[in-house]
Amino acid sequence: MLGPSTAWYLGVAAFLFGTGALGVLVRRNPLIVLLSLEIMLNGANLALIAFSRHAGNGAGQIFALAVMAVAASEVCVGLGLVVALHRRRLELDVDRLSELRG
């Protein structure tokens, strides 16, 4: 098999996922939170493709394609929400959007 071993790929995937998760947790701008989510999804995709190559079948790649489709639609909804927030002149800060507090 050419190239680096699967472990390297997984390392990169874990790094991407961790970066994304950190972004989701610490950033307050919803736009950035959405971007961090995308990074998390791509980290997961990378892991799937790495495993697919490791196992020698295409199942993981199919999963990755499905995840991309989900990600695309999620971004649509998320950006739509951001635009709606902006239109109502609400502050773009997820900590302020706490209407659902019990």
Next chain:
Amino acid sequence: MIAGAWLCLAAPLGGTLLITLCGARISRRAAGWLSTISVFVAFAGAVWSFFGLRSHGSDHGSISTAWTWLQAGGFRPGLEILVDPLSVMMMLIVSGVGGLIVLYSIGYMDGDDEERRYFAYISFFVFSMLLLVQGGNLLLLLVGWGLVGLSSYLLIGFWHERPSAVAAAKKAFVMNALGDATMALAFFVLIAHANSLSFATSFATAGHLSSTTVNLVALGLLGGAVAKSAQIPLHTWLPDAMEGPTPVSALIHAATMVTAGVYLIARTHPIFEQARTIELVAAGLGTLTLLVAGLIALVQTDIKRVIAYSTMSQIGYMFLGAGLGAYANGMFHLMTHAFFKALLFMAAGVAIHALSGEQDIRKMRGIGQLMPWTRWAFLAGSLALVGLPPFSGFFSKDSIIAAALHAHWYGVILWVAALIGTFLTGLYTFRLYFIVFPGEPTPFVREHYHAHHGQEGPKTMLVPVGILTVLAVIGGWIQFAPIWTPLTTWLEPVARTLGVAEPTSWQEGLSSALAVALGLGGIAVAYLVYGTGRLAVPRLPALQRALEHKLYFDEAYDAAFYRPAAALATALRRGFEEPVVLAAGTDIGETAFDAGRLVRRLQTGLLRTYVLFLGTGMAVVAIVFLAVR
């Protein structure tokens, strides 16, 4: 013969269905005629069965099964009818007298708002009663028993805008339901031992049962008979039932339904004979009722209530006869009673109709001068009721009284009581007659009397009254015990008179002579007191008040059953419902509320805490997976 019996059963049901389905598409008069025709078709069917049975010999009763009605293990009663001398006799009485009364109703109910409903009900009643007497097993008998109770309820409460009528209907239904329940219990015992409710099997089984069991069964049957026939202690519903239209009183509460108890005893006599004590209890209850009802009838002022009490009293005689074992005599009195009591009710109904619904005898005085025909018809019915020869009551009542002489000391008491009863009968019957009919009409009568096109009533009312007058006079001539007894012979295969209930000639003669003398004595006293006013009514205020309150039976039942039940319900509401059930509801709600208040702290509304929870959860799952592996 079987086809005739099925026709007899089906015709009134068909009449009911047609009237119900046609609704307002047929005129009210057409509904009346439809109902009348259906009952007369039933009578034709009964006559057909009678002649069929006669040509085969009366001991050839037969059962015709349409299909197996229901099945539960080995217990499989069929939808079957029985044609034997007893059921054919009842069929003839029910459909014959019933037809005349339905015809009478056409005139009586004319102009009522809901005539069609009335005729649908009354056809349904005739069907139910025929089912009761034709049912080929005890289960179908019970079905008919319940259905007559239902139609009686519907017809008593026919004028449902009157609160008193609705209350009377409910009372009748509840009292009858008590009897239905004891009968059902008796049948459960029979099913447990015989696994069948067919007449033959259950009667055969009754012979092998322990005496306790058979006494219980007989007691249950007696409970049903007592409730349906308005005997003490379940009699209080019958006087109130007079709230119904007068033809209903004539048909259901005099001629047919209330005599069903006598039919039941005659039909199930093999069971009662195994429980002779219970049978004698029936005779005793009948005697008690005939005395008490006769006394109460002396002070009533409503014409229909007086006749209602006399009905109770006469059924008391039938119970006496049937209880002693003289089934044929009881049935014979049932038949003549159906004639003369229906006649009395219908003649009274003609007078009530002509006075636009007035029933108070003090206001009706002198009506006889305006309605001579009604007066003669009522007189014939009264004489038959008192039992003077040659009117029908004479032949049937006296042999019952004579039958009592054989039952030792107990019988002698019953005999004396029954003779006192004949005196009371003469007294209350002719008190009614002398108050209402002779003399100068009161101003009230003059003012309210209105003739029907110059006649005393519509033809549909007068013709049945005429026919029944003839029957009340000659109806008893078919039997003159002990010389001429075709009816007893006819019934012998089904309900053979017990040897202990067969009086000798001299007993018969003595009883007849005394009964007629006492009856005449009652009439004479009534004439002196109410006809001429030569004797004053004795002043006994305490007794009079007790009788006007019907010996406080209603009050006693109210105190013994209604009040404790109502008090118990109130106590349970105060002591259980409000503090326990209702409070528990509040507590459950508040517990849930508290739990919610505790858990809502988890919902911070901050996105990052949700993500943290999610992440922590994932981490825990991952660690558990790794550790378990």
